[in-house]
Amino acid sequence: xxxxxxxxxxxxxxxxxxxxxxxxxxxxxxxxxxxxxxxxxxxxxxxxxxxxxxxxxxxxxxxxxxxxxxxxxxxxxxxxxxxxxxxxxxxxxxxxxxxxxxxxxxxxxxxxxxxxxxxxxxxxxxxxxxxxxxxxxxxxxxxxxxxxxxxxxxxxxxxxxxxxxxxxxxxxxxxxxxxxxxxxxxxxxxxxxxxxxxxxxxxxxxxxxxxxxxxxxxxxxxxxxxxxxxxxxxxxxxxxxxxxxxxxxxxxxxxxxxxxxxxxxxxxxxxxxxxxxxxxxxxxxxxxxxxxxxxxxxxxxxxxxxxxxxxx
Amino acid sequence: xxxxxxxxxxxxxxxxxxxxxxxxxxxxxxxxxxxxxxxxxxxxxxxxxxxxxxxxxxxxxxxxxxxxxxxxxxxxxxxxxxxxxxxxxxxxxxxxxxxxxxxxxxxxxxxxxxxxxxxxxxxxxxxxxxxxxxxxxxxxxxxxxxxxxxxxxxxxxxxxxxxxxxxxxxxxxxxxxxxxxxxxxxxxxxxxxxxxxxxxxxxxxxxxxxxxxxxxxxxxxxxxxxxxxxxxxxxxxxxxxxxx
Numbered sequence: 001x002x003x004x005x006x007x008x009x010x011x012x013x014x015x016x017x018x019x020x021x022x023x024x025x026x027x028x029x030x031x032x033x034x035x036x037x038x039x040x041x042x043x044x045x046x047x048x049x050x051x052x053x054x055x056x057x058x059x060x061x062x063x064x065x066x067x068x069x070x071x072x073x074x075x076x077x078x079x080x081x082x083x084x085x086x087x088x089x090x091x092x093x094x095x096x097x098x099x100x101x102x103x104x105x106x107x108x109x110x111x112x113x114x115x116x117x118x119x120x121x122x123x124x125x126x127x128x129x130x131x132x133x134x135x136x137x138x139x140x141x142x143x144x145x146x147x148x149x150x151x152x153x154x155x156x157x158x159x160x161x162x163x164x165x166x167x168x169x170x171x172x173x174x175x176x177x178x179x180x181x182x183x184x185x186x187x188x189x190x191x192x193x194x195x196x197x198x199x200x201x202x203x204x205x206x207x208x209x210x211x212x213x214x215x216x217x218x219x220x221x222x223x224x225x226x227x228x229x230x231x232x233x234x235x236x237x238x239x240x241x242x243x244x245x246x247x248x249x250x251x252x253x254x255x256x257x258x259x260x261x262x263x264x265x266x267x268x269x270x271x272x273x274x275x276x277x278x279x280x281x282x283x284x285x286x287x288x289x290x291x292x293x294x295x296x297x298x299x300x301x302x303x304x305x306x307x308x309x310x311x312x
Numbered sequence: 313x314x315x316x317x318x319x320x321x322x323x324x325x326x327x328x329x330x331x332x333x334x335x336x337x338x339x340x341x342x343x344x345x346x347x348x349x350x351x352x353x354x355x356x357x358x359x360x361x362x363x364x365x366x367x368x369x370x371x372x373x374x375x376x377x378x379x380x381x382x383x384x385x386x387x388x389x390x391x392x393x394x395x396x397x398x399x400x401x402x403x404x405x406x407x408x409x410x411x412x413x414x415x416x417x418x419x420x421x422x423x424x425x426x427x428x429x430x431x432x433x434x435x436x437x438x439x440x441x442x443x444x445x446x447x448x449x450x451x452x453x454x455x456x457x458x459x460x461x462x463x464x465x466x467x468x469x470x471x472x473x474x475x476x477x478x479x480x481x482x483x484x485x486x487x488x489x490x491x492x493x494x495x496x497x498x499x500x501x502x503x504x505x506x507x508x509x510x511x512x513x514x515x516x517x518x519x520x521x522x523x524x525x526x527x528x529x530x531x532x533x534x535x536x537x538x539x540x541x542x543x544x545x546x547x548x549x550x551x552x553x554x555x556x
Binding site: 045048050086087 | 319325329393398402403
């Protein structure tokens, strides 16, 4: 479990993190979203016990990260930004070192190390110096050290950065597999990742929490939520037909591919009505889609305060 | 204790994972030999002791110990591993002491490998081996003091070259604290008590009294306190500077 209360970090006049409070239970994966420099990494560094907060507090499994630092660090696994590791060591030596510091011993130690090597497919590179490995392998070595002691709480700062699509998929599957009984915080730039792994998303910008909701709830804030998009051969006729549907509030045509999007009036559903109207008019449609909402648009709206107003 | 040992093991092994360790040891042995035989006139003196050997240790250490110590923390900061190390369940002092002891042990290994010169002097004559042992201990203690300074200054910067130069300068001042070069700077305006205190900080004075064969408690305490002070300062600096 993680709990932060009014967590803040100042550097002189600069406020990096400004009163962030949240509580996260086991079995949940929290996605930390925000533009670069929003304070994501600083917040994670404070929870991991690397930086001391200027004010406020953070607890990991009931241990205060400052007053009871060692106990908090024991139950926590942390992947720092950029997945740093000792370049001259091999993954085997590095994992042995982390397992020793984590106090693992005997058969449990062997079993845990073998387990993470298997999970992260490190078998082929175990005896090569880490500095000679590819970016993807370096990241996986970093993930391996974060989970080698099977921690209750995991903090992963951009775990999929620099991985290819297959590796991203594997890391997401790994996070999902661990999510059942652990408390996990993941920071990311990649919005599709929020769907793939997170049960909750917090959007921060300029050190403040701007939104705290499930990915589905965030999508509902999108103006595309419940909108209907279609591609028609006869664009003007299709537009006229859409305009006659009662609950359609606005229609937009993409200037590039002439794809039409009909936006519903607040709280209304228009998919069935649009479909019927098109059929009644005999308009040929090559593709028709119900939009669930666009996270990238919500992200922009929330973090820049523009979007809806600017684009309408 | 376990954590210190784990950090120590990792750090010591990392010296030998790269050519740095071997280059350092070879240069150290070559220079120590060259100084002893050419500048120290080991043979010409016709005396069975290792004074010409130990006399050059402070000057050897002045450049070689900062080279060992410069990477202690600046490399951790540059590569970001400091974040990894300090979020493992290791306390700050365990990390500082473990890394320091590893570097100190490494210099100890280099020092032990000078044993052929001890064999040589025993073959040529009958030296006082008690004095030689005391000198080795004194030399090792002095190396520790140099290294503790290097640890602290290496924590100040992520640039190893800067760490090296700063360490050389500070070590130089400590080495010569009892000599006019440093004392003249203070004697004009500072009270005599302070000038005496500064001259008492000289590494050379304490080292030369040990290398006469008398291990006095005050010299040992002096080096122990110097090491403790600079290691404490290292921890403070790391804590202050880790954010940037």
